[in-house]
Amino acid sequence: MDPGRFVRAGECEWHLPQVGAMRVPGVIFADEALIRAMDEKVGEQVANVAMLPGIVKASFAMPDAHWGYGFPIGGVAAFDPDAGGVVSAGGVGFDISCGVRMLLTGVAGQRIESVKKRLADTLYARIPAGVGSTGAIALSAREMDAMLRGGARWAVERGHGQAADLERVEERGAIAGADPDAVSDAAKRRQRDEMGTLGSGNHYLEVQRVVAVYDRAIAEAFGLREGEVVISIHCGSRGLGHQIGTEFLREMAVAAKASGLSLPDRELACAPIRSPLGERYLGAMRAGVNCALANRQILTHLVRDAFHEVLPGIRLDVLYDVSHNTCKVEQHRVDDSIRELYVHRKGATRAFAPGHPDLPLVLQATGQPVLIGGSMGTASYVLTGTQRSERLAFASACHGAGRGMSRHQAMRQFNGRALVDELASRGILIRSPSMRGVAEEAPDAYKDVSSVVDAAEHAGLARKVARVEPLICIKG
Amino acid sequence: MGVRGFGATPAAAFEQAALALTAVIVAPERVRPTTSVAVRCAAPDLELLLVDWLNALIYEMATRHLLFGRFDVQLDGTLLNATAWGEAVDALRHEPAVEVKGATLTALSVTQRANDHTWVAQCVVDV
Secondary structure (H helix, E strand, O other): OHHHOEEEEEEEEEOOOOOOOOOOOOOEOOOHHHHOOOOOHHHHHHHHOOOOOOOOEEEEEEEEEOOOOOEEEEEEEEOOOHHHHEOOOOOOOOOOOOOEEEEEEEHHHHHHHHHHHHHHHHHHHHHOOOOOOOOOOOOHHHHHHHHHHHHHHHHHHHHOHHHHHHHHHHHHOOOOOOHHHOOOHHHHHHOOOOOOOOOOOOEEEEEEEEEEEEOOOOOOHHHHOEEEEEEEEEEEEHHHHHHHHHHHHHHHHHHHHHHHHOOOHHHEEEEEEOHHHHHHHHHHHHHHHHHHHHHEEEEHHHHHHHHHHHHOOOOOOEEEEEEEEEEEEEEEOOOEEEEEEEEEOHHHHHOOOOOOOOOHHHHHOOOOEEEEEEEOOOOEEEEEHHHHHHHHHEEOOEEEEEEEEHHHHHHOOHHHHHHHHHHOOOEEEEEOOOOOHHOOOHHHOOOOOHHHHHHHHHOOOEEEEEEEEEEEEOOO | EEEEEEEHHHHHHHHHHHHHHHHHOOOHHHHHOOOOEEEEEOOOOHHHHHHHHHHHHHHHHHHHHHEEEEEEEEOOEEEEEEEEEEEEEOHHHHOOOOOOOOEEEOEEEEOOOOOOEEEHHHHHHHH
């Protein structure tokens, strides 16, 4: 995009003035290089979101923003139900509550190096990944509904993990207000074989080493030490979430047309928060959130089993579990009052500051860990929330690097087998059932996550704590 | 990813769009037509019908663990009756690249080109 379209408000902050049908201005957090690299649709979609009823303060885009479905990926927008605010299925996305969970091992990288191949093969054998893969857990109709209400808590109660895990998960492992009856039979059917599966595409499970620490005190509080190994699990609500997104996007689009709601883009299909359709979607979306939390909890259990097979006695603790495709009800200060807002984060991560009441006691002093995944073969980052982020963008930060080239282009340009060999020569073991999938996920197909994270820090959205690099990557 | 089908009729364009959907996952020629699934959809207009058609295929692939490589679509206004042929996913032989989450309303259109009357059916699918 041409930066000249925007008013520069800071080193990493650009404003799109409120004009025409926009109800609020647009705000994009990025340095100049990132703004120039963003596709034109980002600015258009930021402006479109700003036109939605009940939007509060601004339509935001994070440093990794790119063209999405109605909302830009990397988009943040909050709505006030008392002002006719809407909830949008497009503002949450198809992969409801896709997110990242990081596990701490306390193990030095050298110890992993000695068993790396065996660990990679064991994880690959135990973690269902890729198209057509199925999980070992079959849920009855009653258990399905229990899972949709109970999320990660349900999973722990069923023996997939420990109670201490739940403190380190957004919503303490289960979001309130999930309504299994709002979830269609088709969505439940689609999930039936997928509990405890990783998925495919940009989903992954990585064993990583902490290679840099930027804030020693917070890193120590998080349990991150240079040279030690952590594990990241990136996946979401699987088929259930995808089906909920599919169904409600269509229903909202048809309903919007029928009700005469004028939308600049039909992909922005939405419904008033205080409407039967809006409430039904929120109930189903929250069920999707719980499904994602349960899924990452089950995968945690499978990872622990795999580690115990190769490295008996190693304890894997959860650092934190973040979600980046959600709509959450949160209290935020707007001007001089506290308001209850419905905050959409579409490819954006919540970043609560130190002292936030929703954080567990042990994270009150540090702020919420913000887990930012890079591409296979590059780096990922751990950041923490700041007070400034609360004032800037309803406590939100970026979520990843974003693609720099299309899957089609990457498939033509890169050879999966060659990539696997090249990464292996650099000490990174890739395990995937699809070499075409590996090619599409080539590191060079993604933008530079470091520049995205640096821009997020410079903008004040979050503060860098540590950088991790992959040792093993399981891809679907 | 965008999928686009061309045809002399809307039905033919829908068949080609479905092949494009398969191509997102696997080369269609790798899929043997050993089993068939019937699909029926109805929608207020051809564009939503395309979305429904593709989403029906995505649902069948996900729940039956199938890939499809051949399609026969019959349209009666905005009522679709179709048969999709394919086989069970074989990770080693097919090496499927990615699963499709759903067909979106982005870049959605079903139109007839003025110059040669070819029908074009397209949308973006989320992967």
